[in-house]
Amino acid sequence: MRAAVFHEPGTPLTVENVDDPSPAAGQVVIAVKRCGICGTDLHATEEHDGLLVPGTVMGHEFAGEIVEVGQNCSTDWKPGRKVTGLPSHSCGNCLPCKTGKPMQCENNIVLGLQRSGGFAEYMTLDTHNSVLLPDSVDWVEGALIEPLAVGLHAINMSTDIRGKRILVLGAGPVGLAVSFWCRFMGAYHITVTEPEQLRRESALQFGADAALASGAPAEVLKEIEKAAGGAPDVVFECVGIPGMIAEAVEYARHGGEIMVVGFCARPDTMVPAAAMMKELTARFVVAYDKADFDMIAGLLAMDKLDVTHMCTGTVGFQDFSAAFESLRTPNSHCKIMLDPGAT
Ligand SMILES: [Zn+2]
Numbered sequence: 001m002r003a004a005v006f007h008e009p010g011t012p013l014t015v016e017n018v019d020d021p022s023p024a025a026g027q028v029v030i031a032v033k034r035c036g037i038c039g040t041d042l043h044a045t046e047e048h049d050g051l052l053v054p055g056t057v058m059g060h061e062f063a064g065e066i067v068e069v070g071q072n073c074s075t076d077w078k079p080g081r082k083v084t085g086l087p088s089h090s091c092g093n094c095l096p097c098k099t100g101k102p103m104q105c106e107n108n109i110v111l112g113l114q115r116s117g118g119f120a121e122y123m124t125l126d127t128h129n130s131v132l133l134p135d136s137v138d139w140v141e142g143a144l145i146e147p148l149a150v151g152l153h154a155i156n157m158s159t160d161i162r163g164k165r166i167l168v169l170g171a172g173p174v175g176l177a178v179s180f181w182c183r184f185m186g187a188y189h190i191t192v193t194e195p196e197q198l199r200r201e202s203a204l205q206f207g208a209d210a211a212l213a214s215g216a217p218a219e220v221l222k223e224i225e226k227a228a229g230g231a232p233d234v235v236f237e238c239v240g241i242p243g244m245i246a247e248a249v250e251y252a253r254h255g256g257e258i259m260v261v262g263f264c265a266r267p268d269t270m271v272p273a274a275a276m277m278k279e280l281t282a283r284f285v286v287a288y289d290k291a292d293f294d295m296i297a298g299l300l301a302m303d304k305l306d307v308t309h310m311c312t313g314t315v316g317f318q319d320f321s322a323a324f325e326s327l328r329t330p331n332s333h334c335k336i337m338l339d340p341g342a343t
């Protein structure tokens, strides 16, 4: 089959012929119909952080059709069914696995980074980490469940955003998904701060009431208070670089809440007293639970979500590598997807 393979940082993915996958027990093989390109993919191919294994087929935002069923799968898993899944090969036995959090599994293997993912004609999935989709959910919607789940998880882990003033730091796909769900779940006012003009415009399409240029927090806070009528009750940090948690502390109102969503693997500093003097609550979250996928699949099945506009481009294998590289520079795309069946 054809697949886009990562070889080394700084080199574009190459489309190659690789072996067709076959299902182990508890697995199915799917024909991938769509797979989105993620910021994580771009970062992982820039610098070698040890997570992305050379020779791996990338892609973790996939939807497809079952073509082969391994042993020990329940009868619901049959050829022709639509499916998406968490990009996770987990042990199923540790505490995170038993509580529906395979992405936090002690032995987790991430599909698309450490094991073959969805930038391919076919891939294998563990049925226990996958979700069957009704026929009414289309391929684009199915492949958007993963990026939407990142935002939904952050909201589900927060105390309550209903009727609240929200500040979202960063309008990348994670910030946009957070903004989308805050609107859907009934926030009162949503401000997004973001340095890039194009992304600020996207934020307004994703539910934000105000999109402000990033700047010195003392100055930006004045603009937020003017737009929202007060300092934010809940701040979602969706940037993931050092210094952002300290900024979130500056923005939050007294007694407010900070949700740390942006993935930052570098040391960061903050002044605890600044957060203490406001008696803030902070919560750190990562990825999603199986339940987040189930909830979005359910909402899509009931036709409650209008999300297909999030996919702003579709390419076949021929243009895939160039499209992937083009996302490294500022652009107006929200999500470009691979359609392995396109010419
Ligand atoms: Zn992703």
Ligand SMILES: [Zn+2]
Binding pocket: 090, 091, 092, 093, 094, 095, 096, 097, 105, 106, 107, 108
């Ligand atoms: Zn586990």
